[in-house]
Amino acid sequence: xxxxxxxxxxxxxxxxxxxxxxxxxxxxxxxxxxxxxxxxxxxxxxxxxxxxxxxxxxxxxxxxxxxxxxxxxxxxxxxxxxxxxxxxxxxxxxxxxxxxxxxxxxxxxxxxxxxxxxxxxxxxxxxxxxxxxxxxxxxxxxxxxxxxxxxxxxxxxxxxxxxxxxxxxxxxxxxxxxxxxxxxxxxxxxxxxxxxxxxxxxxxxxxxxxxxxxxxxxxxxxxxxxxxxxxxxxxxxxxxxxxxxxxxxxxxxxxxxxxxxxxxxxxxxxxxxxxxxxxxxxxxxxxxxxxxxxxxxxx
Amino acid sequence: xxxxxxxxxxxxxxxxxxxxxxxxxxxxxxxxxxxxxxxxxxxxxxxxxxxxxxxxxxxxxxxxxxxxxxxxxxxxxxxxxxxxxxxxxxxxxxxxxxxxxxxxxxxxxxxxxxxxxxxxxxxxxxxxxxxxxxxxxxxxxxxxxxxxxxxxxxxxxxxxxxxxxxxxxxxxxxxxxxxxxxxxxxxxxxxxxxxxxxxxxxxxxxxxxxxxxxxxxxxxxxxxxxxxxxxxxxxxxxxxxxxxxxxxxxxxxxxxxxxxxxxxxxxxxxxxxxxx
Numbered sequence: 208x209x210x211x212x213x214x215x216x217x218x219x220x221x222x223x224x225x226x227x228x229x230x231x232x233x234x235x236x237x238x239x240x241x242x243x244x245x246x247x248x249x250x251x252x253x254x255x256x257x258x259x260x261x262x263x264x265x266x267x268x269x270x271x272x273x274x275x276x277x278x279x280x281x282x283x284x285x286x287x288x289x290x291x292x293x294x295x296x297x298x299x300x301x302x303x304x305x306x307x308x309x310x311x312x313x314x315x316x317x318x319x320x321x322x323x324x325x326x327x328x329x330x331x332x333x334x335x336x337x338x339x340x341x342x343x344x345x346x347x348x349x350x351x352x353x354x355x356x357x358x359x360x361x362x363x364x365x366x367x368x369x370x371x372x373x374x375x376x377x378x379x380x381x382x383x384x385x386x387x388x389x390x391x392x393x394x395x396x397x398x399x400x401x402x403x404x405x406x407x408x409x410x411x412x413x414x415x416x417x418x419x420x421x422x423x424x425x426x427x428x429x430x431x432x433x434x435x436x437x438x439x440x441x442x443x444x445x446x447x448x449x450x451x452x453x454x455x456x457x458x459x460x461x462x463x464x465x466x467x468x469x470x471x472x473x474x475x476x477x478x479x480x481x482x483x484x485x486x487x488x489x490x491x492x493x494x495x496x497x498x499x500x501x502x503x504x505x506x
Numbered sequence: 507x508x509x510x511x512x513x514x515x516x517x518x519x520x521x522x523x524x525x526x527x528x529x530x531x532x533x534x535x536x537x538x539x540x541x542x543x544x545x546x547x548x549x550x551x552x553x554x555x556x557x558x559x560x561x562x563x564x565x566x567x568x569x570x571x572x573x574x575x576x577x578x579x580x581x582x583x584x585x586x587x588x589x590x591x592x593x594x595x596x597x598x599x600x601x602x603x604x605x606x607x608x609x610x611x612x613x614x615x616x617x618x619x620x621x622x623x624x625x626x627x628x629x630x631x632x633x634x635x636x637x638x639x640x641x642x643x644x645x646x647x648x649x650x651x652x653x654x655x656x657x658x659x660x661x662x663x664x665x666x667x668x669x670x671x672x673x674x675x676x677x678x679x680x681x682x683x684x685x686x687x688x689x690x691x692x693x694x695x696x697x698x699x700x701x702x703x704x705x706x707x708x709x710x711x712x713x714x715x716x717x718x719x720x721x722x723x724x725x726x727x728x729x730x731x732x733x734x735x736x737x738x739x740x741x742x743x744x745x746x747x748x749x750x751x752x753x754x755x756x757x758x759x760x761x762x763x764x765x766x767x768x769x770x771x772x773x774x775x776x777x778x779x780x781x782x
Contacts, residue, residue: 328764
């Protein structure tokens with residue numbers, strides 16, 4: 208017994224040592240550039256000052272300041288408005304397309320996937336350049352020409368405070384469309400075929416199959432896209448930077464845009480960290496609520 | 507009945523086809539605009555084929571701006587990201603997948619828990635650190651922090667878990683050593699997983715905008731996205747002609763890369779998407 212123990216222990220210790228030595232390089236970067244910065248961000252949110260002036264601890268004053276800052280509240284409202292438009296619209300339109308092409312021959316599926324594929328791999332910067340040109344407010348601008356066909360007068364798409372967010376929403380839905388469709392197609396793929404066949408044998412019509420089989424079985428996909436859609440869209444920045452720079456008159460300023468401006472233009476690192484932490488908590492709470500109250504189980 | 511089915515099928519195909527074409531219209535617009543002189547993009551009624559087709563935009567872009575240099579910069583940065591992240595993530599993923607050690611579950615949960623931490627939360631403290639150690643206006647902040655890629659750990663652990671333990675034991679009995687087992691047995695088996703991860707890291711790095719925007723000052727260090735944004739809005743005068751040409755050239759490498767590796771891309775997207 209004793210000899211067996213002596214033999215096993217060093218071997219196990221050696222295994223631990225090997226595992227840790229494989230992990231430590233990664234963990235060193237993880238602790239330095241993720242874990243500590245997150246904790247430091249919480250601390251910074253309790254400070255005032257910037258890179259040049261140095262920081263000074265001021266307690267919860269930044270949080271009170273954020274609450275009373277009309278620009279931050281505005282940015283929060285813009286972000287929520289924007290997300291609440293993108294997520295349902297993108298979900299509905301991409302689900303429709305996925306349902307339509309799911310029954311098509313593989314060839315046609317691939318044609319559609321290829322059409323959706325380029326926006327998905329392009330950068331926000333390059334796509335914004337295209338759309339900025341499409342949104343040109345001139346009477347001869349591409350989008351104005353298009354809506355002109357339907358008798359709608361030319362619009363200042365990005366310059367009108369009421370239109371700017373819907374315009375960016377259109378851009379973002381177009382940009383992310385391929386991803387949404389492909390995830391829905393994968394979800395549809397995972398539904399066992401015998402379920403459909405059994406329903407057909409029982410004489411179920413297409414509407415019954417859609418509402419009683421397909422949609423309920425897509426629940427996990429819905430939940431995933433809902434959660435991810437909220438997480439991503441709450442962090443909208445690149446498109447705002449490129450298309451509007453927050454304008455006109457902050458009508459399209461999002462929280463991350465305002466964080467960026469405060470941190471890297473106004474030298475308000477502490478206040479920027481506060482807003483960042485607040486947004487992080489909002490995203491976290493929304494995610495937990497969605498995961499808790501929206502059923503993902505298939506019954 | 508048959509006839510009706512055929513008609514409805516045809517209608518669906520037409521709707522989907524029209525929709526796909528509509529989705530492609532902006533990209534078509536990019537391509538034709540890149541061959542138009544600036545005034546034609548801006549003011550003339552929409553032309554779907556350039557009236558005065560020209561290569562002048564590309565010539566101007568490549569000779570009068572830092573664009574060509576930026577393409578090279580972005581390639582170097584993206585490759586550095588790929589090599590470092592793939593190596594460190596697969597090594598740590600191997601430890602998580604194939605070794606038992608105290609704290610394994612805790613560490614893995616901790617790492618995965620931060621997958622959702624948005625970039626801008628860590629950016630401000632990291633920016634301060636980079637300032638202190640003199641890494642502002644260098645490529646280091648675009649490469650080094652990225653090694654802590656939580657998704658890469660998750661992805662690699664899932665993939666390496668499928669490698670049969672017998673193969674690893676056989677290698678150990680042959681005296682390969684632990685790192686030798688990883689390098690000579692695990693890495694060749696998980697190559698498809700490595701390629702998928704590499705593809706995602708490359709495209710993330712190539713398309714990244716916020717980090718270079720915050721960290722880089724010198725134009726000769728700019729990444730392709732930063733140069734593009736910079737060309738586009740020089741003092742609020744929009745250079746659509748050069749910008750359109752740069753959008754094509756900047757998207758080209760991604761398009762080629764993803765088209766050649768499409769299978770890995772789709773499998774990664776759906777697997778990473780549905781399980782993440």
